[in-house]
Amino acid sequence: MTSSNVLVTGGAGYIGSHMILALRDAGRPVVVLDDLSTGLAAAVPAGVPLVRGCVGDADLVTSIARTYRVGAIVHFAGSIVVPDSVADPMAYYLNNTVRSRELISAAVAVGVRNFVFSSTAAVYGEASAEPLGEDTPLAPVSPYGASKLMTERMLADAGLAYGLRYAALRYFNVAGADPLGRAGQSGGRATHLIKLAAQAAVGLRAGLDCFGDDYPTRDGTCVRDYIHVSDLVQAHMLALGHLEGGGPNLVANCGYGFGASVREVIGAMKRASGVDFPVRPAPRRAGDPAALVADATRLRETLGWVARHDDLDGIVASALAWERRLAETRRPAFTAAMGHA
Numbered sequence: 001m002t003s004s005n006v007l008v009t010g011g012a013g014y015i016g017s018h019m020i021l022a023l024r025d026a027g028r029p030v031v032v033l034d035d036l037s038t039g040l041a042a043a044v045p046a047g048v049p050l051v052r053g054c055v056g057d058a059d060l061v062t063s064i065a066r067t068y069r070v071g072a073i074v075h076f077a078g079s080i081v082v083p084d085s086v087a088d089p090m091a092y093y094l095n096n097t098v099r100s101r102e103l104i105s106a107a108v109a110v111g112v113r114n115f116v117f118s119s120t121a122a123v124y125g126e127a128s129a130e131p132l133g134e135d136t137p138l139a140p141v142s143p144y145g146a147s148k149l150m151t152e153r154m155l156a157d158a159g160l161a162y163g164l165r166y167a168a169l170r171y172f173n174v175a176g177a178d179p180l181g182r183a184g185q186s187g188g189r190a191t192h193l194i195k196l197a198a199q200a201a202v203g204l205r206a207g208l209d210c211f212g213d214d215y216p217t218r219d220g221t222c223v224r225d226y227i228h229v230s231d232l233v234q235a236h237m238l239a240l241g242h243l244e245g246g247g248p249n250l251v252a253n254c255g256y257g258f259g260a261s262v263r264e265v266i267g268a269m270k271r272a273s274g275v276d277f278p279v280r281p282a283p284r285r286a287g288d289p290a291a292l293v294a295d296a297t298r299l300r301e302t303l304g305w306v307a308r309h310d311d312l313d314g315i316v317a318s319a320l321a322w323e324r325r326l327a328e329t330r331r332p333a334f335t336a337a338m339g340h341a
């Protein structure tokens with residue numbers, strides 16, 4: 001096992017904070033770079049160095065790489081809200097593409113050999129095939145997807161030109177929380193279905209909108225391949241080991257190969273919580289494909305990845321448990337702020 005540090009960018013965010021736990025559980029030293037734009041310092045476990053700054057700051061990245069003897073970068077930092085990317089594409093190309101370019105350049109210049117990147121199913125766009133293999137034509141329909149695809153392309157070119165070794169993992173819908181309750185999705189503005197449903201279940205919001213019920217799917221609502229964050233993080237651990245062990249560069253989907261509809265997710269959350277929160281029918285959300293389901297054969301066959309949490313009820317229950325924990329920790333602060341302490 002290598003003892004060089006792993007630099008986790010975006011480690012104060014949802015997925016990055018779970019990755020830190022997995023690296024620490026495996027005995028790997030970690031350093032985090034995060035600008036805390038959506039992440040929380042409290043999400044970084046005590047004892048893990050957190051450098052507050054931007055991945056586009058090449059001098060800072062170089063200095064971290066030297067100080068901590070970084071041998072690999074796992075790059076989660078980025079902007080993630082698809083409709084925001086439509087409203088302000090330049091902000092997304094800056095934060096996701098331009099700043100990734102600076103990070104990759106600095107990594108190459110300072111001699112970091114291995115790089116794992118958070119890509120997305122959004123690179124496929126309005127895909128018609130199901131499940132989607134990695135060879136599906138890449139035709140992102142949002143600036144978010146395009147900004148990530150450009151970073152994949154930079155990695156491929158940097159691999160050819162400079163020998164950078166990389167894995168680009170295309171996540172489908174990431175959900176759930178650490179089964180031991182050490183981490184979850186905490187960041188400020190929630191947009192993801194399972195997080196919003198959990199908030200409705202704990203009474204943080206009055207209910208939920210169901211965006212569209214006339215899609216060509218089994219119940220008319222959109223189908224997504226929800227992957228538990230712990231299974232996703234395990235794919236990163238395997239990808240890292242694969243690169244460090246000399247395996248070839250890799251692009252791989254991360255999902256289970258089957259999907260759940262919006263109605264099925266809502267039903268699972270109501271069952272798990274026992275709360276019959278209101279669900280309002282709402283118009284389709286712009287840019288939502290009817291169904292996105294991964295063909296994850298490559299992930300299984302190349303990395304030996306095995307899904308361990310591929311059960312919607314379990315995913316939803318872990319998200320709910322985390323939301324309840326957040327509600328408990330918020331309550332005293334809220335009471336104090338209202339002058340009732």
Ligand SMILES: NC(=O)c1ccc[n+]([C@@H]2O[C@H](COP(=O)([O-])OP(=O)(O)OC[C@H]3O[C@@H](n4cnc5c(N)ncnc54)[C@H](O)[C@@H]3O)[C@@H](O)[C@H]2O)c1
Nearest residue numbers: 010012013014015035036037038039054055077078118174
């Ligand atoms: N959540 C999903 O379903 C999903 C799906 C596909 C891909 N992804 C990708 O996974 C990655 C992590 O997503 P997440 O859900 O944990 O989001 P998140 O917002 O919780 O985490 C992103 C983190 O990056 C930090 N950050 C943003 N820009 C930065 C910058 N320029 N420099 C330094 N830090 C910066 C934020 O403060 C935050 O801590 C993202 O790249 C996202 O595009 C997520």
Ligand SMILES: O=c1ccn([C@@H]2O[C@H](COP(=O)(O)OP(=O)(O)O[C@H]3O[C@H](CO)[C@H](O)[C@H](O)[C@H]3O)[C@@H](O)[C@H]2O)c(=O)[nH]1
Nearest residue numbers: 080120121122172173191192193209210211222262285288
């Ligand atoms: O209040 C809500 C929120 C969501 N939805 C629906 O639930 C489904 C899932 O929506 P999410 O917002 O949870 O996730 P997306 O599928 O839009 O997108 C996620 O997965 C994509 C890849 O599949 C990208 O990676 C993106 O970053 C990530 O947010 C969609 O049909 C959406 O319309 C609702 O009906 N009501």
